[in-house]
Amino acid sequence: MSTETARKALDKKLSILPSLEQMKRPHKGWIKAVREAVGMTSKQLAARLGVSQPRITALEKSEIDETVTLASLRRAAEALDCALVYSFVPKKSLQSTVKNRARIVAARLIGKVDHTMFLEAQNLDKLALDEEVEDLAMQIIREKQRLLWEDAK
Incomplete structure (x- = not known):
């Protein structure tokens, strides 16, 4: 080819x-935005991921700081019944x-x-x-x- x-x-x-404007990360990050939208606490997400609640706080902060790994995002997405879509647009x-x-x-x-x-x-x-x-x-x-x-x- x-x-x-x-x-x-x-x-x-x-x-x-979709356009970039429509897909911008929410100011609180995707993990926290989706978690809150489905009514899940950080403690409940921690249980689904098999980690401590402070780890979820750190995970959400690392997403905002842009230091989160793709693997961590993928696991969080799965725990939130979402798919992680990784793309350059x-x-x-x-x-x-x-x-x-x-x-x-x-x-x-x-x-x-x-x-x-x-x-x-x-x-x-x-x-x-x-x-x-x-x-x-x-x-x-x-x-x-x-x-x-x-x-x-």
Whole structure:
């Protein structure tokens, strides 16, 4: 499977996820929010997990502090009759991320050439320069994807 085909397939799979705004972690964390929503005390959750009640307090705090492990989240989710869904949700499609990055790289490469041409009074006008950037960006995507992230910041 080509990189582009894989990228499109993953974009399609990710497109069914709700928006990031809808899925933001509750301010008290998912564990505590779900536990309280189902009317379960921290002592009851502790019993379901086979740990002490103070461990639940520490677990909920570690989720807020972003130090919780995936394994701990998975066990807590199961104890709360939930499934843990772990995913990266791109801010925009992977395809547009690659296209934007290719344009940046192409503009940088062409900018160096255009500067040299400027010194020789042969530089391109804005429209021609934009067309060159777009053409090179598409060529990078097709043939030289390794260039996309060489100097990524």
